[in-house]
Amino acid sequence: MIVMIQKPRGTRDFFPDELEARRDSEETMRRAVSRWGYREVATPEFENLELFTLRSGEGIIEEMYAFQDKGGRDIALRPELTAPVLRMYVNEAKVLNKPVRWFYFGDCFRYERPQKGRYRQFWQFGIELIGADTSSADAEVIAVGYDLLRSAGVRFELRVGHLAMMKSLIVDLEVDIQKKVRGCLDKRDYGALHEVLPDTGRADQLTALIESKNLDDAFAITGAIPEEERIRETFAILDAHEVPYIQNFGIARGLDYYTGCVFEAFAENLGAENQIMGGGGYRLAHLFGGEDTPSCGFAIGFDRVMVSRGEESPRRPVTVAVVATPEGRIDSIRVASAFRKAGVRTITDLLGKSLSAQLSQAAKHADYVAVIGKREVEEGMITLRDLSTGEQKQLTIEDAVAGVVGIGVS
RNA sequence: GCUAGGGUAGGGUAGCUGGUCAUCCUAUAGGACUGUGGAUCCUUUGACCCGGGUUCGAGUCCCGGCCCUGGCCCCA
DSSP states (O other): OOOOOOOOOOOOOOOOHHHHHHHHHHHHHHHHHHHHTTOOOOSSSSEEEEHHHHHGGGGGGGOOEEEEOTOOOOEEEEEEEEHHHHHHHHOOOOOOOOOOEEEEEEEOOOOOOBBBBBBEEEOOOEEEEEOOOHHHHHHHHHHHHHHHHHTTOOOEEEEEEEHHHHHHTTTSSHHHHHHHHHHHHHHHHHHHHHHHOOOHHHHHHHHHHOOSSHHHHHHHHHEEEEEEHHHHHHHHHHHTTTOOOOEEETTTOTTTTTTEEEEEEEEETTSSOOOEEEEEEEOOOOGGGGGOOOOEEEEEHHHHHHHHHHHOOOOOOEEEEEEEEEGHHHHHHHHHHHHTTTTTTTOOSSSOOOOHHHHHHHHHSSSSSEEEEHHHHHOOOEEEEEEEEOEEEEEEEHHHHHHHHHHOOO
């Protein structure tokens, strides 16, 4: 027996029902960011490997689809889209009027162990706001993220923080200790924190900072820091945007290039992989040969959005099945064309089935049936049956089309 | 990379204390009902993930692999 070829690990096929639901969500999200003036860009599916190692270090090669092409170039399927978009900006868009508001939607590839909400090919939807280094910019990006997730129908919790708060308490420590401390705080693992940080007083200070519920409490712990005004403004503008969020100065994000505000969103009904959005302010452009340009952005895990939304049967567009007896076959082509010209999804029998068999098929796929048989041909009419009510009428083609379109619109 | 559970027709399942043509639902294809039909009836198609081992005999037990679903790690 021949072994059937299977799809590669961590990839998925999408049937029409699921794909239509995904397209619905995509369009909803595109419309949401458009309302904020963000415009879509697209970059290659693969890039020079160096683009990603410059950003994230050599270690990530292990988690990428990296290979040499036939010309011996080191290539990687893109594992994320922030670096490609910033590369695009540096290559071709430095002279654009600032700020630049871009969004992207595309598939990415990571060689990781698949689990719920984590695949080897997955889709990210994100925005990058380039060239605006203000509290208004930070707040706008967060507000767009909130708007986007909410319009997509996700239930989630938004957490907002700023790296300067934690940094001010650990800046004098050795770099690798800092990294461990940030890891502990990100996970709120205070037990591990005390192991990493023998200085109990400082560990308690950090714990209090993470647990603080308002800015006054937080600044009471850190004391005056240069970023205080920026942080207070950002939170105030967020309030003005009416974005509900939870203050969390423990958010560390994985990477060092984040510079200021950081935020994450967690979906309520996902499993271990429940982070649905992550982002913050960063500086990347200079790594790719551009000027040091402050940017802020986020990425949303689109597949997790779909999981979080759960089962929603997408509404099928109104569908007409044209069925015909042999005498009506030729006329039925003209009838089908008339419906299609009016924008109605119309299907016809291709297999030469009997009338009753055609009607059985129609009942599975359509909302209306247009019958064209000997009688209809002779009278120049068609019989239109509404499958939801069982009612049917003898109509001219024009009236039948108008009836379906009219009902379809309402 | 670590770990738990699991893979039986296209989908969903029974069998799993080794032993008749592997169960049922659905789906598919064909037919009956020959212009109001989504029904019903008859028939058809179609599966034990792959490889090895134990055994007279393996869907069933053992080992390895592949894949799936969770949980760690990681998460750009």
